[in-house]
Amino acid sequence: MIPSQFDYESPTTxxxxxxxxxxxxxxxxxxxxxxxxxxxxxxxxxxPSLLVDLARIKDLSYVREEANNILxxxxxxxxxIESSSLLKRICPLLPxxxxxxxxxxxxxxxxxxxxxxHSDPAGDWPxxxxxLNAEMVTVGNNGxxxxxxxxxxxxxxxxxxEPGEILREIRIxxxxxRFGHAYQKVxxxxxxxxxxxxxxxxxxxxxxxxxxxxxxxxxVAAKAYRAANVEKALAGKQIxxxxxxxxxxxACDGAEINADLxxxxxxxxxxxxxxxxxxxxxxxTRASA
Amino acid sequence: xxxxxxxxxxxxxxxxYASLIDPEVLQQCIPGxxxxxxxxxxxxxxxxxxxxxxxxxxxxxTVGMEDLREPEHYRLAVEGKGSTGFLKGSGDFDLHEEGxxxxxxxxxxxxxxxxxxxxxxxxxxxxxxxMASQFFANLAKQTxxxxxxxxxxxxxxxx
Numbered sequence: 001m002i003p004s005q006f007d008y009e010s011p012t013t014x015x016x017x018x019x020x021x022x023x024x025x026x027x028x029x030x031x032x033x034x035x036x037x038x039x040x041x042x043x044x045x046x047x048p049s050l051l052v053d054l055a056r057i058k059d060l061s062y063v064r065e066e067a068n069n070i071l072x073x074x075x076x077x078x079x080x081i082e083s084s085s086l087l088k089r090i091c092p093l094l095p096x097x098x099x100x101x102x103x104x105x106x107x108x109x110x111x112x113x114x115x116x117x118h119s120d121p122a123g124d125w126p127x128x129x130x131x132l133n134a135e136m137v138t139v140g141n142n143g144x145x146x147x148x149x150x151x152x153x154x155x156x157x158x159x160x161x162e163p164g165e166i167l168r169e170i171r172i173x174x175x176x177x178r179f180g181h182a183y184q185k186v187x188x189x190x191x192x193x194x195x196x197x198x199x200x201x202x203x204x205x206x207x208x209x210x211x212x213x214x215x216x217x218x219x220v221a222a223k224a225y226r227a228a229n230v231e232k233a234l235a236g237k238q239i240x241x242x243x244x245x246x247x248x249x250x251a252c253d254g255a256e257i258n259a260d261l262x263x264x265x266x267x268x269x270x271x272x273x274x275x276x277x278x279x280x281x282x283x284x285t286r287a288s289a
Numbered sequence: 290x291x292x293x294x295x296x297x298x299x300x301x302x303x304x305x306y307a308s309l310i311d312p313e314v315l316q317q318c319i320p321g322x323x324x325x326x327x328x329x330x331x332x333x334x335x336x337x338x339x340x341x342x343x344x345x346x347x348x349x350x351t352v353g354m355e356d357l358r359e360p361e362h363y364r365l366a367v368e369g370k371g372s373t374g375f376l377k378g379s380g381d382f383d384l385h386e387e388g389x390x391x392x393x394x395x396x397x398x399x400x401x402x403x404x405x406x407x408x409x410x411x412x413x414x415x416x417x418x419x420m421a422s423q424f425f426a427n428l429a430k431q432t433x434x435x436x437x438x439x440x441x442x443x444x445x446x447x448x
Binding site for chain 1: 341342343344345346372373404405408409410411412413414415416418419
């Protein structure tokens with residue numbers, strides 16, 4: 001399939017990119033890997049008149065460690081995160097989540113920023129980003145903004161990004177103390193997207209009780225969401241299999257569950273509860289190891 | 290595909306019903322509706338520019354109002370076609386009085402075909418739900434304080 005005609009710009013600074021975007025924000029799309037946007041354009045579902053490619057902008061691709069934060073540039077590819085030895089050590093949820101995305105080609109070209117800004121309801125990153133309480137750093141003509149993950153994903157394919165704004169960095173509070181991470185996914189056999197994906201980030205007190213729990217679910221509703229009732233059921237508890245199962249039963253509380261040809265709403269609910277339990281158990285096992 | 294739900298509008302039933310069958314109000318409420326013209330009694334020609342995220346499409350079609358039982362029930366039948374696919378559906382609206390407010394229960398069946406359905410099947414229901422919730426949010430704005438709200442809307446467009 002052939003996309004409709006469009007112009008292409010590949011600026012070398014973010015200011016230049018912002019200027020290009022400001023000319024006609026509604027008809028312009030940012031290209032950040034292109035593994036969702038280009039297929040949509042080839043099918044003519046999306047017909048932007050201008051693509052602004054961020055690939056040549058220096059210093060948008062990095063993984064850095066600060067005092068209390070992990071900083072990830074928006075153009076960092078899924079593979080760079082999957083293979084980062086730093087992240088495997090200090091925040092293993094990110095490489096694990098990356099390893100589940102699409103296929104090798106997608107992971108080599110697709111970027112964390114592109115995926116988050118696109119906010120596909122079955123994308124893997126939004127679950128991990130919410131569970132880890134990340135913040136999105138955006139730039140626009142009015143300067144920089146920092147948006148919490150809970151506020152960033154607004155609705156189906158809709159984020160808090162304003163037209164004319166670019167996602168620059170993902171900032172993640174460094175997991176501290178004893179913690180366990182896990183990402184559980186049922187992949188759609190054809191697309192690789194999550195039929196259900198559950199991210200769990202648990203940390204533990206000195207007495208082995210769960211301190212804070214971050215649990216987020218993707219693939220189930222119009223956007224990824226925080227499973228707040230699961231988190232509440234885990235916080236402060238000495239987690240065992242029963243507590244994990246009781247907590248996981250709340251995985252779909254308040255969610256309007258999606259249905260498609262592959263999975264009915266009931267089946268999705270079943271998978272979400274099952275995989276939330278497994279994610280909790282895996283995170284617990286890893287924290288104890 | 291079925292779409293069901295209910296919304297509460299903070300206005301008396303007679304006014305909500307009048308809004309729901311008023312093409313001018315409907316045009317303000319249907320997300321992306323650029324044109325709604327009467328072609329026959331209870332039949333309208335419609336142009337919608339609908340889009341979510343990067344996916345955008347222009348749809349032309351007709352809207353029919355059927356089974357009008359003021360002030361409690363009517364059916365909206367929609368048929369549309371665009372470059373990215375086609376859509377055919379109908380929805381029943383039932384209005385119940387609850388004190389000062391009106392509860393609208395809706396239940397619709399929808400068929401989506403063509404490109405948008407074959408490649409976007411997993412996305413169609415979420416998109417439809419999002420458009421439904423936008424529709425009712427707009428309806429609430431239009432109905433609760435009709436005159437003032439129309440003014441604010443036009444002010445926003447001119448910015």
